[in-house]
Amino acid sequence: MSAAGARAQSNGVAGVPGLSGILPLTAGSVLVYWPPGSTALRLVAEGASGKAGVRAVRTGSGWAVMEGLLAGQDYRFRLTDGYILGPVRFHTHGDPYVEWGFVPAPAPGVGERGADAPLLLSRTEITNELYLRYCREAGAPYPEEPNFRDVRDYLQNYPHHPVVNVTWHGAAGFCDWLSRTLGLPPGSVRLPAEAEWERAARASSGLYPWGDARPDKTRAHYGDSRPARVGSYPASPDGLWDLAGNVWEWCRDWYVPEEPSGAAGEPLFKVVRGGSWADPPDMLRMEARGKLSPGVGLSTVGFRVARPLPEGFPGAAAALMDETGK
Structure with missing residues (x-):
């Protein structure tokens, strides 16, 4: 979207x-x-x-x-x-390009080290349309066509659906391109840290982005044969879509078994969060975590992107100080 x-x-x-x-x-x-x-x-x-x-x-x-x-x-x-x-x-x-949503700083004592500043997060998962634009303009390889039932040319014919079969490295390359395209310093657009992703997904302080009610087909996309168009289900309190279901989303962190802290672990797998169109409802719970080799792309995995508030934007430091008491 x-x-x-x-x-x-x-x-x-x-x-x-x-x-x-x-x-x-x-x-x-x-x-x-x-x-x-x-x-x-x-x-x-x-x-x-x-x-x-x-x-x-x-x-x-x-x-x-x-x-x-x-x-x-x-x-x-x-x-x-x-x-x-x-x-x-x-x-x-x-x-x-991207619609941005604002994710405020966490309440005092809640933020993880290195992930406690307010930030901007794309309101949807990155779509086929935008990823293909990146491939054309940057000369990047196109992701493999997924094998969805009754779907032909998913990348071209479903522009507002989430791009899938993108490796972690492919998602990182997209972030570098978008930083350049927006005229931002290198590294400005990036994959969210796992702790940042979870802060956005837990905006309701519940088991799911919408609260504690169990998933049903009016709240999220799961247990199906393919992804849905991004933004097809109600947004989270922070105005973000599809944080539960549709596709798993790459995070920038290396996977460690413990709870997310933003710290790097053994460099074997990257974290994915959120559950997907193919999963049962229990995989949409906010504590559900996945891992995947950064060189592998799957038809159940996509991504969204993050960026900090612009350098010099007066609210950035004020908001962090006001929310954390520091």
């Missing part, structure tokens, strides 16, 4: 320069940070003819994700204690 990228131009918070930020996530949503100690019980969009559809879909301590922004409109966001963020003009450009 690729989407148009987005840009926003802002002059920050009136009277409090350098302590706020507005960061585009998708073609119609932004991440808004405000100064520590300020309140946002009512964060509203003002000064734009398109303001009526703008709404906060998720909020935390010092941040909110706002959706419903329209291209070419000027917005400003007013906090209840009088601070104004903006004005900001939201507009899009036509290069389709």
Whole structure:
């Protein structure tokens, strides 16, 4: 599910320069940070003819994700204690890449070492469409066609389904290409650490991304004969799709038997998480972990990508300090 990228131009918070930020996530949503100690019980969009559809879909301590922004409109966001963020003009450009979701820092005492900063995570698994674009532009090898029942030319004919049969090395090469394509420093786009992946998947604090209720066919894609189109099932509290089911997802870590900590183990297998279209429902539980040689691709394994908040984005350090107390 690729989407148009987005840009926003802002002059920050009136009277409090350098302590706020507005960061585009998708073609119609932004991440808004405000100064520590300020309140946002009512964060509203003002000064734009398109303001009526703008709404906060998720909020935390010092941040909110706002959706419903329209291209070419000027917005400003007013906090209840009088601070104004903006004005900001939201507009899009036509290069389709990745829709980003925001994963906040963990609560105090919850984060794993090396994986406790807020980050951006692709809202869906990487699709056939985007991976084939990488192959064409970077001259990378195409993944092997999967052998799904009643499916021909899966890579070409199912552009919005998750790419599969990609090795860990192939996924890492895609990340390097996307960093270059977005004009980011090398290594900016990467596979998520296992602890980061689990933090995103456990946003509901339950056994599954949606809570403790057992999986059924309205919540996730499992026990089937092939993957589903990405984003076909309800999103997690962080706005991410398919963290349980559809395809297992590569993580950057080497596999160790213990719980995820972000540390490297014996370099034999890489971690995969989330369960797949072929698995029984018990494999969708958040504690389920898999391992696979980094040079092997399977029709049950795909990936999504992560990136840090942009360097210099004022909310990054503020959010980490505010959430962890450090």
